Amino acid sequence: MSISVTDPAPASAPAERPHPRGGVPWAHLLRLLAIVFGVVIVLIPVYVLLITSFKGPGDASSARAWALPKDWTFENWVVAWEALAPSIWRSMQIVVPSTLISAMLGCMNGFVLSRWRFPGADLVFTLILFGMFLPYQAVMIPLMQMLLAVGVPNGVASLILLHVVFGIPITTLIFRNYFESVPHELIESSKMDGAGMLGTFWHIALPLAIPGFVVVLIWQFTNAWNDFLFAVFFSSPANGPVTLALNNLANGALLANYGVSMAGAVLASLPTLLVYILLSKYFLAGLMQGSVKG
């Protein structure tokens, strides 16, 4: 967002709001219609999800597929909650520590890489960044063998480790961009040699980095919570996260009962949706910093 220095005609700006210069009322109406059409498309799956989750088994005929439930029932929600609750708890155990640790590592990396111009710093940064685009399929087999050989048990422990390691590139990128955007004078007022750097990091950079942390924590929380790939390879429905349990529920014996899996889908998405709704401003900032420019 840039603030223009030479604002040409501030007085005329508010009057232009409803339909900017050159715009005609019907163009404005057309634009609104298109926007609302988009909203309808986006919300169709949400409508289906909610109505189906409240339908009883007798209400599942395909003729009434799009109709509201005849009798609203919470039964599906109870069944889904009982099936998913343990895995939701495990997801928390996986996501919270891995998010915190990879954020801390990313903060240190970002700080060092933005402040310490050692020869090859940019190359190191680019090599780290590549990890962000790495198709994990290309390391999966040796990764399984390595964790097995080292003795990291499948389930929560493996997944914490993997989310920390493969979270490093994105957290480093976000923090590096963040520290680049902080005026250098703020940090360089103290001495930048050796031990000075550690002190500077701890006393000055870390407190300054709190907005960066908000962005990184949201981003990593969402990524780790929604992960399915690592979950499939490094855990089972009995010891894995909620994505795996949900997939198991939707494909399992209850296959015929869409109501339960739809209620389960909502339950499994609630934490990330809450984060998104409450902190959407930072969520957006995270998307931006996680993608454009280095």
Next chain:
Amino acid sequence: MKKVARHYGAPLLMILPSLLLIGIFVYGLLGVNFWTSMTDNHSAAQASGREPVAFVGLTNYIDLLLTEDFRHSLANLVLFTATFLVGAMAMGFLWAWLLERPLRGGRFFQTIYLFPMAVSFVASGVVWRWLLNSNQGESASGLNRLFQMIGLDVLQNPWWNNITFGIVAIALPAIWQLSGYVMALFLAGFRGVPDELREAARMDGASEWQVYRMVIFPQLTPVLMSAIVIIAHMSLKSFDLIMSISSAAAYQTKVPAVDMFLFKSGFDYANSAAVGAFLLIIIAFLIVPYLVQQHRSRTR
């Protein structure tokens, strides 16, 4: 030496853990994976180390390319990525354009458009499997039923159960989920165009359309490039959506990421590693030029 240690000690200590982890988990394992992909490690006994493996060079890669099954996966990947890319770019760009100028409730609409991004592919897959139900006529539900209700019966189709084009149906939820993200990228691009530029063009007598066409759209090229790289690399790695809507065993929706999982499940580690390597190579064609260009713009 002591002086060097004091000078570089602390910062080195701070990034060393990450460098080691990335070095081992990314570059080290990539190396091991390439090795595994060039062995005859095709059985459970070899996978567990009870029987020896031998080096076979590029045999696995060539064999994979010669099987119809894997070529079908590659074709699916191309179809899926093309649909996903075009759909998400068009939708995201349109939404950004619609919301680019100030509008009452604009933020609210942005929030709605972007929300699918916060949901996992597995959760949205549950709904989309219902929507993309292949039943037609009397027993139709999902979108096919909706088409009947609004008098567009001709649009009914078997969705992901079509052998050749089934994968295109799976791209629909992917587009649904990521168009909002592309919109957010383009919105940032639109806002990066200085107001003076627009004003200057208007002063010169350009119509509103000409301002967009001549002044604003060209400025969005870098954003478009970023968006393409991000969506394309996500698309090439797609696995979750396919697994939750269809299944690993479904031939019609197979892609390399699914093959990799199937080979692994069958303890054919060599082929599994080779498929992973194929994915890496495909993605590298996209990512390496992008990273090099970003690296150059940083060092300049």
